Amino acid sequence: MADSSVFGWILCSVITLVALCGVVLRRRKQKGISVNRTKTVNIVLTNNRECGSTEGSHADVIIVGAGVAGSALAYTLGKDGRQVHVIERDLTEPDRIVGEFLQPGGYLKLMELGLEDCVEGIDAQQAFGYALFKDGKHTRLPYPLEKFHPDVSGRGFHNGLFIQRMRGKSASLPNVHLEQGTVTSLLEEKGIIRGVKYKTKDGRELTAFAPLTIVCDGCSSNLRRSLCNPKVDIPSYFVGLVLENCHLPYSNYGHVILSDPSPIVFYKFSSTEVRCLVDVPGKRVPSIASGEMASYLKTVVAPQVPPEIYDSFVAAVNKGNIRTMPNRSMPASPHPTPGALLMGDALNMRNALTGGGMTVALSDIVVLRNLLRPLRDLNDAPTLCKYLESFYTLRKPVASTINTLADALYKVFCASPDQARKEMRQACFDYLSLGGVFSTGPISLLSGLNPRPLSLVLHFFAVAIYGVGRLLLPFPSPKRIWIGARLISGASGIIFPIIKAEGVRQMFFPAMVPAYYRAPPLVK
Numbered sequence: 342m343a344d345s346s347v348f349g350w351i352l353c354s355v356i357t358l359v360a361l362c363g364v365v366l367r368r369r370k371q372k373g374i375s376v377n378r379t380k381t382v383n384i385v386l387t388n389n390r391e392c393g394s395t396e397g398s399h400a401d402v403i404i405v406g407a408g409v410a411g412s413a414l415a416y417t418l419g420k421d422g423r424q425v426h427v428i429e430r431d432l433t434e435p436d437r438i439v440g441e442f443l444q445p446g447g448y449l450k451l452m453e454l455g456l457e458d459c460v461e462g463i464d465a466q467q468a469f470g471y472a473l474f475k476d477g478k479h480t481r482l483p484y485p486l487e488k489f490h491p492d493v494s495g496r497g498f499h500n501g502l503f504i505q506r507m508r509g510k511s512a513s514l515p516n517v518h519l520e521q522g523t524v525t526s527l528l529e530e531k532g533i534i535r536g537v538k539y540k541t542k543d544g545r546e547l548t549a550f551a552p553l554t555i556v557c558d559g560c561s562s563n564l565r566r567s568l569c570n571p572k573v574d575i576p577s578y579f580v581g582l583v584l585e586n587c588h589l590p591y592s593n594y595g596h597v598i599l600s601d602p603s604p605i606v607f608y609k610f611s612s613t614e615v616r617c618l619v620d621v622p623g624k625r626v627p628s629i630a631s632g633e634m635a636s637y638l639k640t641v642v643a644p645q646v647p648p649e650i651y652d653s654f655v656a657a658v659n660k661g662n663i664r665t666m667p668n669r670s671m672p673a674s675p676h677p678t679p680g681a682l683l684m685g686d687a688l689n690m691r692n693a694l695t696g697g698g699m700t701v702a703l704s705d706i707v708v709l710r711n712l713l714r715p716l717r718d719l720n721d722a723p724t725l726c727k728y729l730e731s732f733y734t735l736r737k738p739v740a741s742t743i744n745t746l747a748d749a750l751y752k753v754f755c756a757s758p759d760q761a762r763k764e765m766r767q768a769c770f771d772y773l774s775l776g777g778v779f780s781t782g783p784i785s786l787l788s789g790l791n792p793r794p795l796s797l798v799l800h801f802f803a804v805a806i807y808g809v810g811r812l813l814l815p816f817p818s819p820k821r822i823w824i825g826a827r828l829i830s831g832a833s834g835i836i837f838p839i840i841k842a843e844g845v846r847q848m849f850f851p852a853m854v855p856a857y858y859r860a861p862p863l864v865k
């Protein structure tokens with residue numbers, strides 16, 4: 342009896358002690374203080390205010406850059422319970438001419454991430470497809486949206502407003518710390534990235550540590566050099582104008598003009614403004630300061646825009662708010678590195694003509710989120726790195742379809758003195774004008790609603806064969822046969838190098854890549 346009462350007392354004491362410890366630990370966690378995770382790092386930061394000011398801060402994930410990819414990723418990982426430390430060079434509202442048109446496939450990804458409200462309250466304009474113009478003719482290519490939620494459509498908006506909404510949403514999570522600072526280098530130890538060195542707004546040099554650093558520092562990334570083999574191609578520049586109170590021939594449609602020497606794009610990006618992006622091929626653009634650019638826009642470009650837009654176009658040129666941005670392409674070629682990962686434009690870029698960059702970035706975030714979800718502990722960097730190699734394969738079918746289409750379509754849409762290229766361009770316009778599967782197929786690819794690599798290749802060669810067929814009918818002459826042969830070889834010459842750079846196996850047969858099997862079956 343005495344023995345059992347002693348045992349009872351001991352049991353009661355242990356339970357009380359465990360309960361007390363639980364209460365204390367929970368309170369400490371609520372205050373933002375947690376147990377040390379490594380010997381070298383003293384404070385695990387969970388609270389926004391404490392996180393920024395501490396040398397050697399430690400989180401689960403560091404995100405470099407809070408643009409489209411970084412801010413969406415911060416919210417996603419934060420919502421999954423990770424301690425996220427985001428370091429962004431400039432937290433004021435970005436003002437730039439990129440990322441202003443989100444394809445419906447990108448909107449679907451926003452919905453998957455719970456970020457769709459970030460296009461609300463920013464005067465975003467819905468878009469239901471494209472209108473294509475060539476030599477005075479035009480055709481309408483609606484998005485096949487019937488099977489989707491009624492909110493799904495393209496969206497035009499001011500990039501800065503969209504990004505601020507995503508930054509705000511991610512920073513509202515208690516475990517996401519968004520800090521202004523410029524990351525100057527990655528901290529590497531024995532081949533493993535342990536964190537970053539960064540400079541705060543007030544000039545202090547700090548370090549931050551995490552088992553995983555995700556670099557999302559955009560198209561001009563300084564940090565990607567050690568993480569990939571960047572081969573950046575700049576085929577042209579986009580010249581941006583804002584047209585005010587302009588009525589597009591098809592309201593709520595993006596407009597693409599197949600002009601000479603290269604395409605012009607228009608889309609509504611607020612209730613009163615239309616964005617115009619004029620592609621200027623080559624390595625340099627006419628000087629804005631000297632007036633050379635205004636003169637180019639008025640004499641070469643203006644006569645090619647639809648008459649309904651002409652006056653607003655010229656007025657926008659006269660107003661003088663002309664901006665330029667290089668149009669970069671870069672296939673993903675990462676060196677899987679323990680402790681680090683690349684995302685967004687830092688990893689991969691494609692021609693901006695089709696407005697696919699944000700859709701690729703958001704799609705990649707969904708892939709990564711699903712991969713990371715089952716993992717609680719990110720500390721074993723080499724194992725994590727091997728596991729995350731599958732990310733670069735799993736993202737491929739969607740990303741490379743959108744990338745390949747963007748780069749190939751740009752080449753097809755550019756004017757050329759070569760007869761075979763001329764035929765291909767015309768065949769493409771006429772093929773898309775056929776309607777039915779001939780327009781819904783390609784537009785499903787472009788919009789990210791159904792981005793399948795095989796479908797892309799089939800439609801691309803269907804356009805080429807359609808072009809050759811028209812050349813050979815009703816009577817094939819030797820000259821026409823010759824042009825047809827060059828058209829096919831030209832089409833192959835456009836698409837195959839792009840596919841090769843994207844990676845044939847990863848794009849078409851991801852299951853043949855060993856890394857594919859490192860992902861849990863549910864993610865594939």
Ligand SMILES: Cc1cc2nc3c(=O)[nH]c(=O)nc-3n(C[C@H](O)[C@H](O)[C@H](O)COP(=O)(O)OP(=O)(O)OC[C@H]3O[C@@H](n4cnc5c(N)ncnc54)[C@H](O)[C@@H]3O)c2cc1C
Nearest residue numbers: 406408409410430439440441442524559685686696698699
């Ligand atoms: C002319 C043009 C038009 C485009 N139009 C479209 C379009 O209509 N639709 C579309 O989907 N895509 C478009 N794109 C592509 C799209 O803009 C990008 O794919 C997208 O912005 C990529 O997001 P990101 O987060 O990788 O880069 P960004 O959005 O550029 O974000 C990078 C962030 O990193 C920060 N940063 C950089 N260096 C550091 C550092 N050292 N330390 C801390 N922070 C740092 C930057 O301040 C920035 O906030 C266009 C591109 C161009 C060039």
